[in-house]
Amino acid sequence: MSAAPAATPEAAAAIAAQAVSKAFGGVQALRTASFAARGGEVHALVGENGAGKSTLIKILGGRIPPDAGSLLLDGRPLRLAGTADAARHGIGTVFQELTLLPWMSVAENLLIGREPRSPVGLIRRSALPDEAEALLAGLGIHHIDPRALAAEVSLAERQIIEIARVIIRRPRILLLDEPTSSLVEREVAWLFARIRELSAAGTAVVFTSHRWNEITSIADRITIFRNGAEVGTYTEIAEDEAITLMAGRRVEALYPALPPVPANAPPVLELAEGSLNGAGELGFSLAAGEILGIGGLAGQGHRELFLGLFGAPPLRHGRIRVGGRVMRISSPADAIHAGLGIALVPEDRKSEGLLLPLSVRDNLTLPILARLSRLGVIRGAAERRMSREIISRLGVVTPSAAQPVGALSGGNQQKVLLGRWLLADSRILLLYDVTRGVDVATKHEIYELMTRLAGEGRAILFYSSDTEELAHLCHRVLVLRGGRIVATLTPPALDAEAIVAAAMREAERADAA
């Protein structure tokens, strides 16, 4: 049921942001956004990727200063000089990107800044593991070895350590940015139990999540963000309505119609007897014109699979056929030139995809320079013409092809990355979470582009952390768990719930037992 936006008397708020703005480079992440959370409440912050939630959390947590606007703590103006300063004010934050120090032990990470000291003031290093063990046990965590290095524990364990690190400092304000993204249900239940304890003790808890069932199960109030500002705060709101508010348009219109896969479409990419990290067997076949989705929770082998098909590094086991012929793909260069041409749009476009300081043109033509050059010398006119064409074809918004790609907005950067592989005329596209951190309008353009490319007969292997996307954009979805395919979903059985259910099935069985 929907309700009118609830009144938020900021005087009663434990922490509040008033009309804060923040820009990164040319991108306006927050525009005069306001937000307030009361002591003792659990306040969910929801919105699309790029809506400004993480930026707001970073500002409230003292990580970055706002360009404009003010913060209030218990109604009094607050200026934060950094995270240490925020901690002194009782604000504890779990940031979205994990901040564990990899070559230090779990105990050192957990206790940094509050280590047990000897009478002369020196840290008692030998006492660290036991103290950490006791603190973790007090929070109900028994399976993490405090002596292990942070780099040695699993992603979920790292996430739990981050959370524990903040909770043991007993913050009055607890900010959690996507704390559940790499947790399974059992661990989420643990976190929510801790959150309830803290809020019962008067702590204001602010958290972001993409999982609606989590939000409704724990949040007292929900604030929706869109395009860098709040849309409204609600005590109760239906999922459909919330999604409409987040997207700013009807969801149905977001996804274009999917052209059918021709009945006689040949398989263009096949994997047989594949195996990820020695887990069970993995195989699939991708046809020309097909968009094949790969679903499942984070950390279940998607990344290894996508990188493996691209030779970076190659899969240890498995036979890959491209266009029906067995190919050995031992490097990205092999993949790019293998028969029909394989392309990868990787997980993190900033660290793995683009060369940010280099020009749009340099980024577009990097894989096809061999074709573009004679005796090693690049044919400048041809390069300029080709990059101009692809820029206008994809509608990349940039002052010129010589613009550093880092100055473009996230959506346009993603278009450059896609355009690179269109220039290379790759017939097989491996798209890994391409819409992450992209605004809604550009998302829509990317969806249209994907369906158009499929219509042209290109084959797309598609992973997304957004299950709705998978459900709407794919002809078929394979659900991966522990490196194995646990379900193959096709319409009409293909929807977001079915994907989530398949991904979680085992975890739920374990909980029920």
Place this chain on the structure above:
Amino acid sequence: MPPESSTVSDIRASGAHHSRRPRATHVVGQNIGLILAAAILLLSIIIFVGMFAIQQNRLPGNFEITSTVNNTMPLALAAIGQTIVVLTRGIDLSVGGVIDLTNALAAIYLAGSVAHMVLVAVLVVLVGAVAGLINGLLVGLGRLQPIVVTLATLSIFQGLAIRVLPQPGGTVPDGFTAFLVNTNAPFALFFLVLAALGWMALRRSRLGVDIFAIGNDEPAAIAHGVNVVRTKVLAYTIGGMLYALAGLFLAANATSGDATSGNVYTLTSIVATVLGGVSLFGGRGSAVGSICGAFITTMIVNILFYAHINPLYQSFYEGLFLVIAVVLGAAIGHLVRRGRA
């Protein structure tokens, strides 16, 4: 309704049996660089003693041990300083210049009464601190790359050293030499133990934790509230003080000064740090390892001498050994990590 909190207050790993690795495995794995450095040092000592015994028909005695320790002291101190800087993911090429300068100052001004000598020594260490402070401010506050900053300050400190002592000369009082590097017995080891204790105290202080945190991951350290500028400035300053101490020991050894005799320590301090198992990418390592690294360097020279290797080839073998040690060290570290995973 959400489940009652009591039913979900505990989490355990999926699968009932989650066996922990024994403590010793963690200790070995997390200190593999230090352990390897100590092992190489032990091996080189054994080889040296063997060669010495065969050729001299006796074991190395007080004289050999004393001269080895005294000769290694400047490098060991410089290597500790370099280690502290490298742990912040920096590098200090100005080591040689600071040693030149402090060595020259010591040779000129050390004289007279004990009180006067103590005062001069303290001032010389302060000069080293100021030199390090300049490096630290340029790196931390100026946000310049350590390698180019210290390359430039190396030139400045070398210039100042020559200004102070244009020609090799000056004298270091016998009393000062006897105090720092007693030639009759390896008393200098006392200072080395002191330095190692100082390192252990640093390792157990807030500053030490911050130095390691920055070297691990600077953005993450900032998120943990570490003051990066302050930490870097202090790291380079402590480094400068240790180079100054190295300069004092060098002067005591030579009993006179030379404004260029410190130059070699820029590179050898890096070599000792690398041999000591400290990661040049920051955040991992121990100054105790670097002390071992410094002694390994000396032992190699000794071994080459007793192996009757033409001294002209000395740097060839040193370079070769450095590469082999680094490649093998990385391989063994890799195996240990894989064995534990």
Place this chain on the structure above:
Amino acid sequence: MLARLTPDVLRILAAYGAAVALFVIGALVHPGFASFPSVTSILLVASFVGLVAAGQCFVILIGGIDLSVPWVLNAAAILLATASLGQNARAFYAIALTLGMGALVGLVNGIFVVWFAVPAVVMTLAMNGVVEGLALGLSGGMTCAACASYAPPVVAAAVHGVFLGIPAALWLWLIVVLIVSFVLAFTRFGRATYAIGNNARAAFLAGVNVNLTTVFLYVLSGLFSALAGILLVGFGGQASLGMGDPYLFQSIAAVVIGGVSILGGRGNYLGAAAGAVSLTALVSVLLALNMPEYGRSIIYGVVILALLLLYGREQRE
């Protein structure tokens, strides 16, 4: 055109501006400093730094560094003298042998940096020692009979010979400047170099052969150091011990002053060449002022720091 005045371009212009300013200052304090013969002789000295800086520039552009410069250069000088015995007839063979030695050293550097993951600082530092030991040992500490050989007349002519009023070595450097700049700006290899320097992982995922390119860049660095060694023998007549020592510092300083980021990926050789000229002009001005050695050393460091503070700062997150 104004749109092209990016910070990178400004850095290079600053390096050229510094060079011109130094000549103007020199002319003010010492009439005749900016005369044609004086300028050409300063540029001639700068060309040796510039050649070493070409190789250093290549490896720094991918975030590496080459500390083996001093003894590769010195060994090249010794090898050229001893292999040619000062005879023109043996000059070609000696030059080929010497350049081959430089390339081989670079190859070994590159192989260990790429496939054995030895940090570039450690590898090239160790290699400097290896080459030093071999050069000293094989030449008996420069006491061998052939060690006193003079440069073959053709090599000397390649430095001192005058063409259109300008020393031949300067023409050679000009050609190197043009070729290196062209390679970096307009070839696949140049593009790959910048791509690796900006983000090796992203370059790899875009199909760039990162390993091979890296190795080749170290080979080039070895080659340029050897080339500088050959020309220095031609310049001075004989090889001597320690003649390579100044070139490590100067090549890195020239590259950095020329606006190349020590972290890689930004800058180009035109800037590094200007950096070499600025450095040499600075030393010449100080010499003209009768500045003693210590003063030169101090001012040298201060000027580098000043230029770095002007435009070498890291961007804050």
